[in-house]
Amino acid sequence: MEETLTSLEILQKAIKSEVEAFQFYNKLQEVVENKVLKKKLNFLKREEKKHEKLLRNIFKNQFPKEKIKLPKKGFTPLPTIEKIEKLSLESLLEAAMEAEEISEKFYRENSILINDENSKRLLIYLSSMEKSHYQILKTEYDLLTSFTSYEAYKKFSLEHLGP
Amino acid sequence: MEETLTSLEILQKAIKSEVEAFQFYNKLQEVVENKVLKKKLNFLKREEKKHEKLLRNIFKNQFPKEKIKLPKKGFTPLPTIEKIEKLSLESLLEAAMEAEEISEKFYRENSILINDENSKRLLIYLSSMEKSHYQILKTEYDLLTSFTSYEAYKKFSLEHLGP
Numbered sequence: 001m002e003e004t005l006t007s008l009e010i011l012q013k014a015i016k017s018e019v020e021a022f023q024f025y026n027k028l029q030e031v032v033e034n035k036v037l038k039k040k041l042n043f044l045k046r047e048e049k050k051h052e053k054l055l056r057n058i059f060k061n062q063f064p065k066e067k068i069k070l071p072k073k074g075f076t077p078l079p080t081i082e083k084i085e086k087l088s089l090e091s092l093l094e095a096a097m098e099a100e101e102i103s104e105k106f107y108r109e110n111s112i113l114i115n116d117e118n119s120k121r122l123l124i125y126l127s128s129m130e131k132s133h134y135q136i137l138k139t140e141y142d143l144l145t146s147f148t149s150y151e152a153y154k155k156f157s158l159e160h161l162g163p
Numbered sequence: 164m165e166e167t168l169t170s171l172e173i174l175q176k177a178i179k180s181e182v183e184a185f186q187f188y189n190k191l192q193e194v195v196e197n198k199v200l201k202k203k204l205n206f207l208k209r210e211e212k213k214h215e216k217l218l219r220n221i222f223k224n225q226f227p228k229e230k231i232k233l234p235k236k237g238f239t240p241l242p243t244i245e246k247i248e249k250l251s252l253e254s255l256l257e258a259a260m261e262a263e264e265i266s267e268k269f270y271r272e273n274s275i276l277i278n279d280e281n282s283k284r285l286l287i288y289l290s291s292m293e294k295s296h297y298q299i300l301k302t303e304y305d306l307l308t309s310f311t312s313y314e315a316y317k318k319f320s321l322e323h324l325g326p
Contacts, residue, residue: 018206050325057323101307107187122323128302135298146284160220162286 008066010110011059015066017106018052019048021099024078028092031084033153036161037140044133051126081131091142100134103127117142171229173273174222180237181200181215183290184262187241191255197317200303207296214289221282239265252313257302263297266290306324 005013011074029041049147059068076099079087113118126151147153168176185208192204222231239262242250250258270290277283310316 006198053325054323112232118319119322121306121319124309125302125306125324128298128305132295132298132302135295136292139295142291143284143288148288156284160217160218160281 007110007114008059008063009064010113011055011069012068013071013075014110015052015055015059015068015074015105016072017076017103018048018055018072020046020074020078021103022052022078022098023081024084024099026100027081027084028096032089034157036157040136040140044136047129047133051129054122054126058122062114062116062119075106090141090144093144097134097137097141100130100137101106104130104134170273170277170321171222171226172234173276174175174218174225176234177269178218178222178231178258179233179235180239180266180301181211181218182233182292183237183239183241184217184266185211185215185311186244187247187259187262190244190247190310194292195252197320199320203219203299203303207299208295210292217285225277227280238269253304253307256300256307260297260300260304263300265295271321273326 025041026043029038029045032038032041053123056068059066077095079095080101081091086094104127107123107130111120111123111127114123143157144150144153146154188204188208189203192201192208195201195204219231220227221237240258241262242255242258247255256294270286270293272292274283274286277286306320307313307316
């Protein structure tokens with residue numbers, strides 16, 4: 001049975017998820033060698049940081065008397081930081097794409113449960129931004145998987161997409 | 164009847180379209196007051212500049228002996244620079260979204276006509292990037308159109324998405 005979250009819990013879980021997404025992209029951009037992808041991951045990392053801020057503001061508006069208590073885990077199933085160096089880039093991009101899809105759905109579905117009109121708008125806005133993130137990752141994923149090896153992809157990126 | 168373009172003409176038309184898209188976003192980012200949107204348009208503008216470069220490189224690889232001759236118009240129906248200040252933000256975003264959709268289709272369809280494997284890959288890559296651009300614009304468009312006035316949208320952006 002799925003647990004029913006209160007809007008306070010939803011927001012806390014969302015903040016935690018954005019923190020985790022930031023940490024994930026932050027580590028991933030350190031690890032990847034391809035500069036084009038590194039830049040894209042840096043962009044995504046900064047976006048997730050902005051989302052965290054935005055959610056903290058929604059929380060403050062909705063629950064001015066409450067303190068934010070982050071749960072142990074967010075709602076996205078991202079690999080732990082320790083695992084990042086052990087996984088292939090293909091698996092990492094797949095995990096990130098899945099997390100963005102789940103985020104998109106989470107924000108869209110939960111926007112219905114929030115009464116305040118502006119907070120609702122912001123959740124829909126976040127949902128739509130996660131959809132762009134998914135597409136940014138998919139562009140890179142499709143390019144990577146069009147090659148038979150990671151080395152061939154790296155060589156192509158360096159030669160055609162610039163250093 | 165639709166005209167059939169050679170791969171040389173396709174590339175020249177694509178380069179011209181990216182130049183036009185760059186000019187469009189460049190002017191639009193000057194005109195909009197909302198800082199979040201301004202940043203996004205700046206991002207899009209820089210991306211189109213990179214696409215132009217990428218296409219020029221494909222051209223050089225495919226036709227090392229030819230000089231690039233840009234046609235009068237690209238393939239995207241963007242408003243002229245003079246019209247930008249006369250149109251509503253809603254119409255401008257709609258035009259930009261349509262242009263990104265047409266670009267996505269144009270690159271995907273024409274990737275089939277190019278023989279060289281790497282140039283083909285790059286056109287598919289461009290197509291997929293235009294899809295992300297569409298989604299970035301749609302996020303902002305949906306937010307804008309959720310308000311009854313441009314002023315309300317501007318006020319919301321300033322208060323909730325930061326200066």
